Amino acid sequence: MDEVSATQPERAARGAEDCVIHTRALTKRYRGGQLAVDGLDLTVPAGSVFGFLGPNGSGKTTTIRMLMGLIEPTSGTARVLGHPMPRSSRAVLPHVGALIEGPALYGFLTGRDNLLRYDAADPTADPRTRGARVAAALDRVGLTAAAGKKARAYSLGMKQRLGLAAALLQPRRLLVLDEPTNGLDPQGMREIRSLVRELASDGTTVFLSSHLLDEIEQVCTHAAVMARGRLVTQGSVAELAAGARGRLVVTTPDAAEAARVLKEQAVADVVVTDDRVTGEPPERDLAEVNAALVRAGVRVRGFGVERASLEDAFVALTGEGFDVAG
Numbered sequence: 001m002d003e004v005s006a007t008q009p010e011r012a013a014r015g016a017e018d019c020v021i022h023t024r025a026l027t028k029r030y031r032g033g034q035l036a037v038d039g040l041d042l043t044v045p046a047g048s049v050f051g052f053l054g055p056n057g058s059g060k061t062t063t064i065r066m067l068m069g070l071i072e073p074t075s076g077t078a079r080v081l082g083h084p085m086p087r088s089s090r091a092v093l094p095h096v097g098a099l100i101e102g103p104a105l106y107g108f109l110t111g112r113d114n115l116l117r118y119d120a121a122d123p124t125a126d127p128r129t130r131g132a133r134v135a136a137a138l139d140r141v142g143l144t145a146a147a148g149k150k151a152r153a154y155s156l157g158m159k160q161r162l163g164l165a166a167a168l169l170q171p172r173r174l175l176v177l178d179e180p181t182n183g184l185d186p187q188g189m190r191e192i193r194s195l196v197r198e199l200a201s202d203g204t205t206v207f208l209s210s211h212l213l214d215e216i217e218q219v220c221t222h223a224a225v226m227a228r229g230r231l232v233t234q235g236s237v238a239e240l241a242a243g244a245r246g247r248l249v250v251t252t253p254d255a256a257e258a259a260r261v262l263k264e265q266a267v268a269d270v271v272v273t274d275d276r277v278t279g280e281p282p283e284r285d286l287a288e289v290n291a292a293l294v295r296a297g298v299r300v301r302g303f304g305v306e307r308a309s310l311e312d313a314f315v316a317l318t319g320e321g322f323d324v325a326g
């Protein structure tokens with residue numbers, strides 16, 4: 001598909017039909033009255049690795065369940081691969097691989113048998129190619145050697161990779177992964193992240209939810225940030241981080257004096273940690289700020305602006321920290 005190789009302006013010029021996921025005012029109020037998703041406008045470009053970021057309880061899973069046609073929105077619309085959901089579920093879902101709320105595995109079956117069984121339950125899967133596709137998927141996620149072991153003997157990371165293999169049994173245009181690294185140790189997280197990068201390099205659009213900011217920064221090209229059911233921002237990760245100004249960082253053995261001078265120079269939110277003094281850079285020329293430090297006799301070893309992270313962007317946008325407890 002040529003969408004994948006389209007340039008950014010070309011993509012921007014296109015209509016909603018060309019986006020892999022597009023929602024308009026998507027809203028879900030649960031029966032108990034809980035407004036889980038509130039007027040969401042989401043645009044996921046083809047070929048992106050799209051991070052859906054938000055603290056626990058911010059509405060990510062509810063959104064994913066609406067996108068996959070598992071629950072009906074209260075109002076608003078969702079289109080996936082250009083088709084309305086949940087109405088077009090039967091046409092759309094064969095092109096979508098999903099890993100939602102952990103893979104459903106049979107512990108008493110081997111990894112390979114789990115995949116064979118999963119594939120047999122899919123009416124669109126060709127039984128003649130089943131064995132070869134299962135072998136290829138196991139290879140893809142690095143489980144060939146463990147394919148004959150019972151799934152209950154798998155580590156959490158291996159189970160998660162087996163779940164991914166199930167999503168990869170057929171060629172997919174979109175992969176939807178709900179918190180794919182949740183509960184994994186750092187090694188398991190790295191494995192899943194590199195797998196996601198590999199899949200994306202083949203042109204598959206990957207939509208993954210996470211409550212981990214640095215994870216999104218490491219693997220995603222684009223991101224949307226949710227808080228309390230509402231979209232805070234979305235765009236390319238580079239744009240989002242650029243939207244937040246980085247922090248001014250001064251390294252000096254004269255930290256207390258440096259902090260005093262920086263405040264005088266209209267640097268806000270000055271924080272001293274050992275020999276590092278940081279603050280929000282003022283609007284004026286930073287060369288003047290540096291000169292003022294030197295004039296005051298501060299021995300400046302380092303002076304610069306640190307690149308802003310997504311976390312800085314989040315804090316700047318919401319005025320609050322990224323509180324995982326939600």
Ligand SMILES: Nc1ncnc2c1ncn2[C@@H]1O[C@H](COP(=O)(O)OP(=O)(O)OP(=O)(O)O)[C@@H](O)[C@H]1O
Nearest residue numbers: 030032034036054055056057058059060061062063
């Ligand atoms: N079936 C349900 N019935 C009622 N309320 C629900 C239901 N599912 C979720 N909620 C509520 O909706 C809100 C959003 O939950 P959701 O699971 O979508 O968030 P999330 O961002 O995916 O968080 P988590 O990472 O914890 O799953 C929460 O306040 C949650 O308690």
